[in-house]
Amino acid sequence: MTKTFDFQTYLADGRKKVEDRLKLVFDQERPALHASLYEAMSYSVLNGGKRLRALLCLASAQACKKYSVSRDKTDDQIEEMVMPLACALEMVHAMSLIHDDLPCLDNDELRRGKPTNHRVFGEAMALLAGDGLLVFANEYLIGESLEKVLPQDLLAVSHGLSRALGPTGMVGGQVLDMSNTGSADGQLDLVVLENIHNGKTGALIRFCLWGGARAIGADELRLSAMARFGEILGLAFQITDDLLDVTGDAASLGKTPGKDAQSNKATFVRLLGLDGARNKLEMLHKEGSSVLSRALDQNEQQILSNLLDYAINRIN
């Protein structure tokens, strides 16, 4: 956080820490009896993702430290408090991609430039690998955090994670998305689209920010700011994704572009147009910066602010 701060180095370091921890669980400490299941889970968890969710959670905790019951801890101790949650977030994210890609949902063959889980391990194993990751995330979160995070904070985090994933969160959003895909008319309702996004992608990204702050026992003001910043960043991230589906290519995306239009999927680009979507991104960027500056001092904002830029600038 000094003047020599380099965001690319920060990203690379953060990713490596998360990656190393995930490798420990899914590669090095695999139970022999369940090697084949761990192989399938590991294939999707250790698949070179951006680790955005983990980084958001870690960054939120560090940014809010001064306003939390953990204010006397070192940055390393804060990281240790939140790392189990950061890893759990990557597990549930991997799970959501596995189930999303299944033939009965998106029927995708390519994910991050590699064959999707069910293409490699078969549908049954992919289904179970997803189920396994979904519950293991909570087992790991609680087991690894018990001695570091206060019980009431950990309960709030575990509850919040399940809520972000459940029927009124991610899964609910997937169902809304499914029931609004493939309609022939070009007229989509912005309220419907926002409901889909809030559930499918938004709830979990919002939780990454809120959860990181909650795990270290941040105050109410910071918790609301992080939740709101998470909503803004999640929406920015989704609009960027929608733009990439139109303007990107398979090599840089690591997945097939143009799928949204093909399947008549509800997207922000379809509703707002390319320019409209880009304008919306700019507004979100301003609002996000403003939320940060009201809750945190200049130094504390830096990484989160960079992460917001990063979520948006993938289109460039």
Next chain:
Amino acid sequence: MTKTFDFQTYLADGRKKVEDRLKLVFDQERPALHASLYEAMSYSVLNGGKRLRALLCLASAQACKKYSVSRDKTDDQIEEMVMPLACALEMVHAMSLIHDDLPCLDNDELRRGKPTNHRVFGEAMALLAGDGLLVFANEYLIGESLEKVLPQDLLAVSHGLSRALGPTGMVGGQVLDMSNTGSADGQLDLVVLENIHNGKTGALIRFCLWGGARAIGADELRLSAMARFGEILGLAFQITDDLLDVTGDAASLGKTPGKDAQSNKATFVRLLGLDGARNKLEMLHKEGSSVLSRALDQNEQQILSNLLDYAINRIN
């Protein structure tokens, strides 16, 4: 628990309480935005199951009350402490049946005498209804227990539930089962079969007993006794299921009998023979009674002892 105790009345009363609570969540308080997802989840949760898992959990808590930090609470208060867990257990059980029945796994069309979830709502919705139930169980458990159960006990219960369901529990057992089904030779390994069972069915039933006692803060002696009793009961339950697949009929089973043999599935009957399986059941009954009598007084044993009889006597 007096001499006029009637087990059938106890079962009916307990089921009604669990059923009413589940109806509240899945029927009466459905969020309008997610009506279709709730309809699919509710179809499988409110499907007239035996509620054995919920009853085991409630019974374990009542039986261990005197040896717990909750010893001064009334029976009704104990019930209120454990009811959220009892309902969560029924949610995850329903989830496991939905995913098990999917075409890529067992491809079953009938469950408790009704069409399976995916036959009614389609594969995609069944997949998501299962995912939704799996995480909602933890959201509901923590949300509803927060003000009744001590934080450290609730964390242990949430962790234990995820562990019982995850890669080294139910999901792990399903993978083992899948990779050992359909082999042509009649020679099955008892160790493999027990590993499959311990994961697929055993871990959750063991957790029902342990979790009920853990939620009210029971002492170590009672926790080990309940865990062991759960293992015995789970195994008895599974052997009975295997016997029913051979000796039962579709009407009384509510599912298609003979599926295990057809699919060359590993079962205890296949390995031990009909008589061997029946003898094993008798031994388990004796061991279960002995575990109960070492940990609990006569009155406290009654319901659990009846539940063990009940799990076994379905074959009669």
